[in-house]
Amino acid sequence: xxxxxxxxxxxxxxxxxxxxxxxxxxxxxxxxxxxxxxxxxxxxxxxxxxxxxxxxxxxxxxxxxxxxxxxxxxxxxxxxxxxxxxxxxxxxxxxxxxxxxxxxxxxxxxxxxxxxxxxxxxxxxxxxxxxxxxxxxxxxxxxxxxxxxxxxxxxxxxxxxxxxxxxxxxxxxxxxxxxxxxxxxxxxxxxxxxxxxxxxxxxxxxxxxxxx
Ligand code: CDP
Ligand code: CDP
Numbered sequence: 418x419x420x421x422x423x424x425x426x427x428x429x430x431x432x433x434x435x436x437x438x439x440x441x442x443x444x445x446x447x448x449x450x451x452x453x454x455x456x457x458x459x460x461x462x463x464x465x466x467x468x469x470x471x472x473x474x475x476x477x478x479x480x481x482x483x484x485x486x487x488x489x490x491x492x493x494x495x496x497x498x499x500x501x502x503x504x505x506x507x508x509x510x511x512x513x514x515x516x517x518x519x520x521x522x523x524x525x526x527x528x529x530x531x532x533x534x535x536x537x538x539x540x541x542x543x544x545x546x547x548x549x550x551x552x553x554x555x556x557x558x559x560x561x562x563x564x565x566x567x568x569x570x571x572x573x574x575x576x577x578x579x580x581x582x583x584x585x586x587x588x589x590x591x592x593x594x595x596x597x598x599x600x601x602x603x604x605x606x607x608x609x610x611x612x613x614x615x616x617x618x619x620x621x622x623x624x625x626x627x628x629x
Contacts, residue, residue, distance in 0.1 A: 421542075422447065422527035424622065425535035428549035429584045429595060430499070431560040433606050433614055437549060438531035440615045441622065445529070445629060450522050452532035452539070453502065455515045457494070458487035460501030470504035473511075480505070480514035495569055496579055503583045506533075507590040533587055536598035545625045547618055548597035551607040553581055 424447070426438040435451050442449035462479040463470045470476060492498065505511050512534075519539045523530055530539065536546035551559075557577030564571045587595040597603065602621045606614040623629055 421524065423523045423540045423543040424529040425540055425543040425546040426529060426531040426549060427533055427536050427597065429556065430580045431556040432549045432551050433611060434531040434549050436611050437614055437618055438529045441618060442529040444619065448526055448528045450519065450528055450530045452519055452530055452535065454488045454493060455483065455518065456502040456506045457498055458483055458490065459505045459511060461490060461493055461498055462487065463505065464497060464501050470501040473508045476505045476508050477510040477514060480511040499579065499583055503586050507586065507592065509592045512592055533595040534593035536601050537596065538593045545622050546598045546601040547604055547621060548601040549604045549606060551605065553577060555607045556580060
């Protein structure tokens with residue numbers, strides 16, 4: 418495990434984790450995993466089944482039945498999918514069912530993974546951990562722009578309220594809450610565009626691992 422190159426990218430909703438992690442992975446020749454997709458896909462399976470995403474037994478059953486095809490569904494984004502993902506993510510047995518999957522992915526060839534608990538729970542031994550953030554107002558603006566791009570009508574104030582509620586739920590849960598690892602490097606992207614955030618992150622990675 419010691420030489421395993423895993424880069425953990427954690428942070429709140431719409432901070433730019435995925436955009437950043439995907440670019441880092443491409444730059445460094447590593448596989449990339451968006452771990453939020455796992456929780457989103459479990460939430461979607463529950464919504465499809467007409468079940469309550471907070472129903473622990475039903476959610477655990479769906480997490481255990483998850484397939485790779487679930488992750489490429491086109492309906493994993495949007496307010497209902499966001500809240501369903503956050504609800505199932507608070508259930509310990511759901512997280513346990515998804516843990517091996519994430520670890521196996523990272524251990525195969527190293528990886529860049531983004532989520533909430535990569536540096537704290539999934540890969541606490543990762544040599545590089547980034548905690549990516551931005552102000553709630555800026556994150557809401559970014560998510561709102563994305564939704565508009567997908568043709569999803571939404572009010573900016575409502576997007577911000579939903580994002581704050583989900584961050585609060587993700588931070589308050591007892592299992593694997595959203596919080597920076599003690600040895601994480603903080604990256605505040607409020608005033609950075611995606612390119613500047615990538616360059617700043619690359620500098621942080623190379624400061625930790627000069628051979629890259
Ligand atoms: O994965 P996460 O929810 O943290 O965010 P994302 O989906 O990667 O990014 C949300 C949006 O913010 C995307 O449309 C990005 O183009 C934009 N953005 C960014 O990723 N990084 C910045 N520094 C500024 C904007
Ligand atoms: O893209 P965005 O940041 O809005 O969300 P995401 O990364 O796709 O994650 C969706 C939800 O899954 C989050 O609100 C968390 O509740 C949960 N999640 C988690 O608990 N742990 C992870 N490693 C990744 C996501």
